[in-house]
Amino acid sequence: MTAPVATEPRASADTFVPKILVFSTNNISDPGIDLAGSAHMHYSPGVRVIGLPCTSGVRPSWILHALESGFDGVFVASDGDECAYLHDCAKRSSRIMSLAQTAMRERGIDAGRLRMAAICSVCSEPFTKHVVGFAAALVPLGPVMATKAAAGTGAQA
Amino acid sequence: MTETMVPVGGPEASARRIGVYVCHCGGNISDYVDVEKVIADIRGAGDVVVAKTAMFTCSDATQQEIVADIQANELDGLVVASCSPKLHTYTFRGVAARAGLNPYEYTQVNIREQCSWVHTDDTQAATAKATALVNAGIGRTRHTTPLVPLVVETLPHTLVIGGGIAGLRAAIGLADIGLKVTLVERELALGGWVKDLGTMYPHNRNGRELIDSLIAGVKRRPAITVLTGAEVVGKAGSFGNYRMSVRIGDPGSASIEVAVGSVVVATGFDAYAPADGEFGFGLDGVVTLPDFKAMVDSATGPLMWKGRKVRSVAYVYCVGSRGTGGCAGQACSRYCCAATVQTAVQLSGLDPAIGQYHLYRDMRTYGKFEPLYTEARKAGSVFLKFDNDMPPAVETRPDGRLTVTVTDLLTERTELAIPVDLVVLVTAMAPRANDELVKVLKLPAGADGFFNEIHPKLRPVETVVDGVLIAGACQGPKTSSESVASGLAAVTQSAAVLKKGYTELDPLVALVVPEACTACGDCLTACPYDAIAMTQEGDRHWAVISAAGCKGCGGCVPMCPESAIDLLGYTDAEVTSMIESLAEVPA
Ligand SMILES: Cc1cc2nc3c(=O)[nH]c(=O)nc-3n(C[C@H](O)[C@H](O)[C@H](O)COP(=O)(O)OP(=O)(O)OC[C@H]3O[C@@H](n4cnc5c(N)ncnc54)[C@H](O)[C@@H]3O)c2cc1C
Secondary structure, eight states: OOOOTTOOOOOOOSSOOOOEEEEEETTTHHHHHHHHHHTTOOOOTTEEEEEESOGGGOOHHHHHHHHHHTOSEEEEEEOGGGOSSOTTHHHHHHHHHHHHHHHHHHTTOOGGGEEEEEOOTTOHHHHHHHHHHHHHHHTTTOOHHHHHHHHTOOOOO | OOSOOOOOOOOOGGGOOEEEEEEOGGGTTTTTSOHHHHHHHSOOTTOEEEEEEESOTTSHHHHHHHHHHHHHHTOOEEEEEESOHHHHHHHHHHHHHHTTOOGGGEEEEEOIIIIITTOTTOHHHHHHHHHHHHHHHHHHHHTOOOOOOEEEEOOSEEEEEOOSHHHHHHHHHHHHTTOEEEEEESSSSSOGGGGGOSEETTTTEEHHHHHHHHHHHHHTOTTEEEEESEEEEEEEEETTEEEEEEEESSTTSOEEEEEESEEEEOOOEEEOOOOTTGGGBTBTTEEEHHHHHHHHHHOSSSOEETTEEOOEEEEEEEETSTTGGGOSOOSOOSSHHHHHHHHHHHHHHHOTTOEEEEEESSOOOOGGGHHHHHHHHHTTOEEEEOOTTSOOEEEEOTTSOEEEEEEEGGGTTEEEEEEESEEEEEEOEEEOOOHHHHHHHTOOBOTTSSBOOSBTTTBTTBOSSTTEEEOGGGGSOOOHHHHHHHHHHHHHHHHHHHSSSEEEEOOOOEEEOGGGOOOOOTTTTTOTTOOEEEEEETTEEEEEEOTTTOOSOOTTGGGOTTOOEEETTSOHHHHHHHHHHHHSOOO
8 A cells, every 4th residue: 555645634623713714805805705704694703815816816825834833724815817907817816726736735724725806896695605615615724834743744844 | 207116215114104903883893893902902113102992093183293293202103003905095195295205105904894793793803804904905015115296288279079968078078177178070971879769768968959059159259170071199208298190081191299298088888789689689570779760760650661561560678688588798787777678659650650669677767858758658668677687588570570479578478579660679888999099098998988087986087197188978877967067077186286386196016126126127018007117227238117107016026037026015025024924823
C-alpha cells in the first residue's frame, strides 16, 4: 500500500468553528455580502472578509499566508463575468486559484480548503449558503494548524 | 502632470499615532457587539493614541470631535469601525482632510453589515470578531502612506459617438451647459432607430418628427459639430485630454483628430436576427417586429401582404429574449411588449375587423404603459399565454396560409391551431456589433454583449475608463425615454468633470518597485488598459505603470513573478497584516 504524500488526516472536532477568510470585491461581491447583513441572514462568526478592487489581484501567497496563519479555509467571492475592469477576470481568478492550490498541495494542505464562487451585488443568499456549506465541509478536515503539524510539513511561504 | 506616484514619505511604521473610533450605530452595532470590550481589547502596541466609542460616528458632533482629536493629538492614522465602507468612506476621508490628515491614512472597518447584523445571536463571538476586524484595520493603518490624487487638466469638449435619440439629446444638453460637442454618426443620416418609427408609445408621438425637432435643435447650436458617415478609429492621450481620431468616409479615407475631455458612447442596439426556422422565420409571411412596425406605419388602411388583404396576425413575444425557445438572450428586452401592443392598437384603428392574436409569456406593459394593454384588448386583440416548455410552432398550410399552434395556459392548457396571414416575431434588442470601437475605447462589455457601467444604481453611466461614459440602448434594452434620461445623466457627469477645468484621479493605483523588477515583461500583457510600459536608464530596464492610465484593479499584481508590483491601498504589507490580525482569536 502506498501512503499518499502529505494528505491531511481526518480530525474529529466537537466544537470546532472553522475560520474562513473571504476575499471580496469592492464593487460587486462585497455589496452582496453587505446585503446578507442588511437582511440579517446568519453565518458563522469565523467568516472574515477582506475587500479588494478585483479578485484578479489576489496574490496566491496571501491565500497560503491565511492558511498558515490560522484560517481553516479561504473563499474567493469573485465577480464572475460581471467584473467592470477585466473581461477575462474569471480566467485570471481561476489561474490564481490553481497556483494557490498547487502550492497548498506541496505543503500538505488539502486543496478543498480553497473555494471560489461568483457572488453578485445582490447575491446575499447564495453567499450565505456558500460560506455555511464551506464551513460544514471544513469541519471534518479539522483545524488547519493541527493537521499541518500531524502531516509533518512545516514549510513556510 | 506627473506620471508616477510615489508615496510622499510617511513616518516609520513603529512611530504611528492612530485614533480608533468604534460606533454604536444607535444600537445597530452595540446591541450585538460589546463595543466597550472591543476598545479594551484592541491591540494598540502603544501606537493607538486615542480609542473611543461613539453613539453615531457619522454625526456632526462626532465628526467635529474626531477633527479636534486628530489635531490635539497629532494623529497620523485614523480607524473608524462602523458600517460598510460603501456608506461613509467619503465622509471620513473628508473628516481626515479637514483635520489636516491625509485622507488615505484612514481605514474603514465594517462591523455592522459584516459583523453585528449577521451575528445577532452570539454577542461573545460577534465581539471577538469585531475586535479582530478593528485590529486588522489598525494593522493596515500602520502601513498606510499619505497619497495625493493625480490632478489632470480637462478640455471643455465632449465627443458623442452615435446620433440616435440618446446621442442627439446628449449633444444638445452638453452644448447648453457650455461645452463644445463633436457628434460622430456612422450612418449618413442622424436619428438611429427612432427616425424610422411612426407612432410611438406613450403619447402617440411620431418618431420621425421627434428626431427632426432634435436635429433642428442641434443645428441651432454652433457649439455642436456633426460628422456623419464617420467612425472613431483611434484614441491617444489620457483622461481630460483624449486625442480621438475620427475617420470620415469609407475605410481608407483620411481621419481628423479631435481633442476632448470626455466621450459619451451612445451607439444603441441592433434588432435580434432570428435563426432560420426559429418560430417559422424564413417562411413566407413570417416577419420581425421592426419590419412589421414599418408596414403599419406606412399603411393608410387595411394591411396588404403580397397583393392580398391581411385578415389576421399572430404575434410571438420574447423572440431572442428570456431564453425563449432555448435562445441565448436571457434578459427581458423591456421595450417590446409595449411596442407590440401599441402597434396592434394602431392596426385596429386602420382595420377594425382584423384578428390579432398575441402569444406571450408574461405581459410587461409596465408602469404608465399598462393602459395600452387594456386598449388593445378593447380593440379586439386576443391574448394567449404560453409556457417556455411548450413554445408555439409556426407552419405553412397547403393553401399557403400560416398556422400557429400554441398551448394556452389560460384556458386549461388547450392546444389551439390558429390560421393567420402574418406572423410577427417580437424580436429583442441585441447588442450592436462594434468590435472596432470596443477595441479603441477599451469599452467593458458584459457577457450579454451590452456595455457595462461601473454600478447600475450609483454610477449608471460611468465606465471604468475615466471620462468615457455610456448612454442609451448600448447599455442594454431601454425605451426611448430611458435612453434620453441616461443621455442626460452622461451630460451631467461630463459637466461635473469638465466644467471645473481639472479633475482628480484616485491615487489607489499599482506601482512597480524598480529594484525588484527584472524586466521580464510578464506584466506588459497583463493590463488591458495599456498602462504598463518598459523604461530604461543606461543598461537597466524596468517596468513603469502610468498613474493616469491605471484603473486600480490590481490584475497585474499576481502576474509578476518577482512580486514587484503593489497596489496602493492594498499593498502586500497591508493585506498581510490584515490577514494576521483577522486570523487571531482575541481574548
Ligand atoms: C420596432 C421598434 C419600435 C419601438 N417603439 C418604441 C416606442 O414606441 N417607444 C419607445 O420609447 N421606444 C421604442 N423603441 C425603442 C427605441 O427605438 C430605442 O429606445 C432607441 O432607439 C434607443 O436610442 P439610442 O440612441 O440609444 O440607440 P439607436 O436608436 O440604436 O441609435 C444609435 C445610433 O448610433 C449609431 N452608431 C452605432 N455605432 C456607431 C459607431 N461605432 N460610430 C458612430 N455611430 C454609431 C447608429 O448608427 C445609430 O444612429 C422601439 C424600437 C423598435 C425596434
